[in-house]
Amino acid sequence: MDEQNEIEWLKAMIAEGEASGVLDAEPGDILAEIMAKLPASDCP
Structure with a gap:
């Protein structure tokens, strides 16, 4: 899952x-x- 999809998934949840x-x-x-x-390595 790319970053944009992860963002959209989190927003939906x-x-x-x-x-x-x-x-x-x-x-x-x-x-x-x-x-x-x-x-920390997972956060931009």
């Missing part, structure tokens, strides 16, 4: 979570949490 009521945090906060869990 966040939108789905918000719509279902599963996610109550802001998308930026969710992304920050995900990025904090990635190894």
Whole structure:
């Protein structure tokens, strides 16, 4: 999966979570949490 597809997939998963009521945090906060869990070599 290329970077653009990964971005679109993440956006879709966040939108789905918000719509279902599963996610109550802001998308930026969710992304920050995900990025904090990635190894530094995986982050641009």
